[in-house]
């Protein structure tokens with residue numbers, strides 16, 4: 001009887017572990033490579049357009065180009081590549097760029113690595129989610145502050161008066177200033193159905 005009960009307990013234990021520990025969907029190397037490429041291209045296109053506009057028409061003109069282009073690029077990439085792509089940050093300028101729960105988790109991981117001096121060129125975050133029976137992969141890649149960014153995200157004395165004015169008018173609740181070179185600005189976030 002004793003052995004029967006202990007076998008039964010072991011059986012129940014195995015079943016319950018089996019149920020709670022549902023295997024995570026594996027993300028193939030091809031998918032990973034694709035997402036890395038998409039994030040890189042997206043950030044490079046944005047930066048190219050931004051720097052070009054700053055050089056030809058100045059920082060003030062670039063403010064609106066940057067915001068419109070960011071949203072347009074986000075949409076275009078989505079439609080063209082069947083992915084959902086955006087930029088997220090805790091200290092956001094546009095409230096639409098506030099992170100959701102998973103993005104916040106990734107950003108916190110990046111922040112922690114940054115604090116420890118362990119954030120690398122290759123740092124990234126992958127996970128999968130299931131919504132209504134559809135599995136998606138979520139990918140985040142850190143965005144660091146580079147020199148051209150400071151004209152619009154630097155300390156308040158680094159941002160020109162006119163630029164400050166345009167930004168203040170457009171973004172009532174701007175949190176995206178006070179950054180220094182190499183600070184963690186946020187992340188590119190991509191969601192793609194598997």
Ligand code: HEC
Pocket residue numbers: 047050059060062063064066067068070071087088089091092093094095097143144145146148149150151152153176185186187
């Ligand atoms: C000409 C001004 C300007 C420059 C230069 C600039 N940005 Fe921005 N940035 C903005 C504006 C405006 C927004 C809000 C965009 C929107 O409304 O979608 C923004 C938004 C962002 C966001 C999205 C999160 C948020 O705060 O809403 C990130 C990330 C970002 N910028 C990073 C950078 C980086 C990195 C650089 C340098 C390579 C840079 N920016 C240079 C004006 C600028």
